[in-house]
Amino acid sequence: MRFDTIILGAGAAGMMCAAHCGGHVLVIDHAKAPGEKIRISGGGRCNFTNMYTSPSNFLSQNPHFCKSALARYTQWDFVDLVGRHNIAWHQKTLGQLFCDESSKQIIKMLLDEMREAGAELWVQTSLRDLRKTESGFALEVERDGQRQHLTCANLVLATGGKSIPKMGATGLAYDIAGQFDMRVTDTRAALVxxxxxxxxxxxxxxxxxxxxxxxxxxxxxxxxxxxxxxxxxxxxxxxxxxxxxxxxxxxxxxxxxxxxxxxxxxxxxxxxxxxxxxxxxxxxxxxxxxxxxxxxxxxxxxxxxxxxxxxxxxxxxxxxxxxxxxEGYRTAEVTLGGIDTEDLSSKTMEAKDVPGLYAIGEAVDVTGWLGGYNFQWAWSSGHAAGVAIAAKHQPTTLYPRPRIQLRTITS
The missing domain is CATH 2.40.30.10 (Translation factors)
Incomplete structure (x- = not known):
């Protein structure tokens, strides 16, 4: 089966990216349902962003890396999206924004956005093999007990970090990065x-x-x-x-x-x-x-x-x-460290030396403060990769030369 883009991970960053990629997009996740960390966040009401988000609220070996994505898709862009889906929200202390009702509203919103964009979602699907091809990537996945072979031009790593392993968190993104000779910074439990x-x-x-x-x-x-x-x-x-x-x-x-x-x-x-x-x-x-x-x-x-x-x-x-x-990854809200930003474009989140490979969200060495900042990084980085991939599907526009009008000037 051939796809334009395959996204590994149906969390916040992965679903956000899928809503913006364009083309034939597939999101796969080994969990039973998408957005499980969204569901449990904020006491079940999802602290979906922070009104004071700025690059200073993030840790990374390169503190400048997050600036581009955060500037091009801000907290107010996400608040606007929430408003368009008629999700009521409120502000708590220190600029934290929560749903009035349930975090499930954010998951539904993202699924609706994906559906409108034509993206497919496969859950309870595990990656068994991955390799680079001349035209992109070839994957072998297991779904419903059956092995399937997939190919794509673009592959997005949105599998998160190691935090909360009981929810299925693994270091898959780091393993894949290593497979393609991308560096991974030291990782450890954070917000713990x-x-x-x-x-x-x-x-x-x-x-x-x-x-x-x-x-x-x-x-x-x-x-x-x-x-x-x-x-x-x-x-x-x-x-x-x-x-x-x-x-x-x-x-x-x-x-x-x-x-x-x-x-x-x-x-x-x-x-x-x-x-x-x-x-x-x-x-x-x-x-x-x-x-x-x-x-x-x-x-x-x-x-x-x-x-x-x-x-x-x-x-x-x-x-x-x-x-x-x-307490370690067992209760940590996020993983500090991740895929080295030196190997990624800060504008597109694409690997510099592996065309078509992208990394977003918690998989990357960008870690936010407590209070909605990590969700905002998921939205911003997912959006950055999504619009960059979508741009590949747009034909190059040939702009005609401007016409020059000659006017007679009389004295």
């Missing part, structure tokens, strides 16, 4: 909780509060959640993308709290209160109880000098911890 091997926070499981998490390179001000395995919450997930194994992190538990002034004021009017009792007015009581075992905070408020209060507040604003590791 930190773990502590000693289980030190198991008694704090479920406690949350606003905090600032930082290392020597960056910081994030969002919620922190203690778990039985370690630390989670948006601030943790964000910092995990910038964390290296064995590195210390700093936790500011009193980010926006003028704790020194509050304690000193209370010392004057209620000096007989225990310091821990007063702290529990400003921080979760279970957290104060835990901290009292690792940080000096005994005695009443009247016993605390300004120097002691200063030491306490400085400690609470820069609590240093060294995670044992992360």
């Amino acid at each position: 909780p930190f773990t502590f091997s000693d289980g030190r926070f198991k008694d704090l499981s479920g406690v949350s509060l606003p905090a600032r998490l930082s290392n020597d390179r960056t910081s994030f001000d969002e919620a922190l959640l203690f778990t039985h395995r370690g630390l989670s919450g948006p601030s943790v997930l964000q910092l995990s993308s910038y964390w290296s194994e064995g590195e210390a992190i700093r936790v500011n538990l009193i980010r926006d709290l003028p704790l020194f002034d509050l304690l000193r004021t209370q010392r004057r009017s209620g000096g007989r209160k225990a310091l821990t009792t007063e702290l529990a007015r400003h921080l979760p009581a279970r957290l104060v109880d835990y901290l009292s075992k690792v940080i000096p905070m005994s005695g009443n408020l009247a016993d605390q000098s300004d120097a002691k209060l200063t030491d306490l507040t400085e400690t609470l604003s820069a609590w240093q911890l060294v995670p044992s590791g992360t």
Whole structure:
């Protein structure tokens, strides 16, 4: 069976690309249904983009690579698409946009766009063999227990990364890239909780509060959640993308709290209160109880000098911890790293040395922050590859020479 374009992966990037390719397009995926990561995202309401999307919200060995695709298909282009399909949405904190009802609406929207473009979708289809030919690519796939041979002029790698293997995630895109001598940067789990091997926070499981998490390179001000395995919450997930194994992190538990002034004021009017009792007015009581075992905070408020209060507040604003590791790909929202952008065109997402081979979405070494940024990269990179492929199907327009009109100029 001959196709103009075959897209491996029916996720966000793959379906977006299929809607724009033109020609005879086939999307294949080994899962039972398309868009499974879309379905579970955002608590089932899909944080489909972020209104503040910019290149600065992405990590890559080449931070400039994402600029072209993001500029040519912006968050507002996708919001417009959502609006055309009458999907109601709302904004949450930090520019995050969610469906009012269900993430399934985004999947249906993409399938409708694919259908209108004439693209076919095969699910529960596995790739068994792939090779380059003079005219493109030859694939052998298994579908319904039968082997089928396919050929195409263009092949798009949209299989994502290694995150959440229980949903079928693999390193297939990296294997195919290696087959065609394309480089792959080091990959690891990102947007993932930190773990502590000693289980030190198991008694704090479920406690949350606003905090600032930082290392020597960056910081994030969002919620922190203690778990039985370690630390989670948006601030943790964000910092995990910038964390290296064995590195210390700093936790500011009193980010926006003028704790020194509050304690000193209370010392004057209620000096007989225990310091821990007063702290529990400003921080979760279970957290104060835990901290009292690792940080000096005994005695009443009247016993605390300004120097002691200063030491306490400085400690609470820069609590240093060294995670044992992360929860890994099992719970990671994305994979950091991927197909090296040096081997791709930033305009078309096509491999520089393998004509007709494209890589998009999470398979590429472009990783967004938490909050809809990775979906926007899927839309933007999928669109970039799709319109580039569509342009191949358009006949070259021969523009006639402009006519020159001669006018007599009289004085």
